[in-house]
Amino acid sequence: MCAKIMHAFPTEASAIQHLKKMLTQADKAISPITAYAARSMYPEHISDQFHFQCPSAGCTAPVTCRSLSSQSKYKPTFVNQSVKIDLHKDGCPYSPKFENPSSAVNKKSTPKDTFEFKGKLESHLHPVLFQPPTPAATSTTTQTNDLSGTSITDGKYVRHTSTPGDRKRTKEITHHLRSMQDHVDCFTANKNSLVRNAFFSRPQPIRNFFSHVCQNEFDSALDDIPFLKIAFGSARINELPNRPELLRITFSESVRLNNHTNTRLYPSFLISRTFLENEFPDILQYIDEGRPSLRAFIRAPFILNAIDDKAYLNFDITPEALLYNVHFYAYQP
Template identity: 30%
Template sequence: MSSSIESAIPTDPEAIEYITKDLKLDDLAIPPLLAKKLYPDYISDKKKFICPTDNCGAPITCRSILLTSKNRPTFVNQSIVVNKHIEGCKHNPNYREKEDVQDTTIENFYSQINSNDTVSDLSAKKGFLSNEAPKKTTNREHVSTGDTSETTTRNVSITKGKTQTRVTNQHLKSLQDHAELYKYNPEFLLGTRYARNKIPIKYIFKTIKRNIFFNQLTSQKYASIYYGNAKLSQPENEVVIRVQFLSPIPINDQTDKAWPALIISKSYFEDEYPDILAAFEDGAEIIFEAFITLPFIFNGEYLNFSSFSENIVINPFDEELFNNFYIRTKN
């Protein structure tokens, strides 16, 4: 297996000059969060990166580099179909030197999250809402942690001569953080809006076959995230792309089955998952793991996903869809 791409070298001359002269860094390889910080002033495009391994130079893409992106930025190979890394490069998909290669990017991020004070913001009837404006941080904090969750501090007050400490929680706000934390440690104890005691995060995750329909939302007590293998298929409209789950769902008292699918903005997909889209457009069929919180809706022929607010098919360009859908892949 190959290791995750924790850093990449930008190819824009402006970025190289800024890294060496202004940031005074000896190594041109930068983490994805710094890449996002330098875009678009110093880095002109998400594809302007190469592999940091000496003498490799395989083209690298920075996913989610836009300021409006929903997910944390990550580096991925530009081509899923063609391996452009040199032999011996640890980012080579055929790299076998260490069978226990660790994803230290995930390790570093989630090792900072403490079970004692972490709460999920996932709502059973609203899913994930748009994030509020992030709190102002220093450059160093922004570059080193990559934390999209919100961490608040302990508030201390004095009442009648006694010091009282009000402990505030760290909130997991995005679907990405929930999915990655679940994969990193399914036994992680997490506070929720609906349970008095903390529960292992794995209890929130269910296969796509266990998703509910919109008319069942009112009786839905517990928040859930549904997952399953999926692939891309192209609808007639060139501005959207179809994501089809590969698990048929029983319909009409188990006699018929339908394949869940959603239509999503192609420009959104180009920003968040450009490597998957490029492989699909090159004719490759890439299977990936997709996560979603939206309920089903069935129109008599197609099984799609509904908005939380109305029993209608979710708009392909709606923020609600972007906030409640996530794809997880490995390099």
């Protein structure tokens, strides 16, 4: 698992000039910025999602900012731009090939800002699929556009009563996992992270909210389970010959139908190209890079469709709801 890119350097001259203007000492070098800071500079000082590079000293590997526009449905996030051709310098902890950032030979190259959740985690996953964020939910989010690199905090501070001999006040943060993106980020950071959820009396490892796509449920099973898990698996992305506005995502794992035919089908779904262009621009690049497999996450029950006597295993979800119940990574993050 390579380190998650929490900061990156913008490469556009107007962005660099803007950041330099904000420095108190003229001779100081600019620091890499958070994805939220990048969003605050779009489109005035940053014009494109692809105009970023690795925060590692001396590494010029390109980095993409997903969901850069403030109109985006997702939180802005930095990801590696090129996965098949790894352009990071030798030993860079952000290289997708880098297995374990904590074992870096050169300690100086170990990032200080590896991604982890500190504090309590609370999942808002419930029987209903993920919905567009409501104004009430977003108002509890503290979004820091601080260009000095302070990362975003989503949660509330809880002050513990200080005990004698310990005059320091500890602040504990509760991270609220409200969206598909929040759950996937937590799962990919550490599958064993303990998460509270109204369904369970005790905290559960986040992996209990996920299942391999071959174990995904059909609509008919939904009455018998407390909630639908987030299905995931490796998948391919394909263009459709007659419908350029859509792309097909097909999971690589087949599912055996529990009927007399015992047919095996590969689950697939269609998704809007414009949506991917805005929220997952790095994923679209993989089509050009020869379609290596990506990691897809979806929360929707299976549905069996028949077209021209051929059976297809798809997901029962409207195109609009799909946009809030899907996530992708180009590699094992």
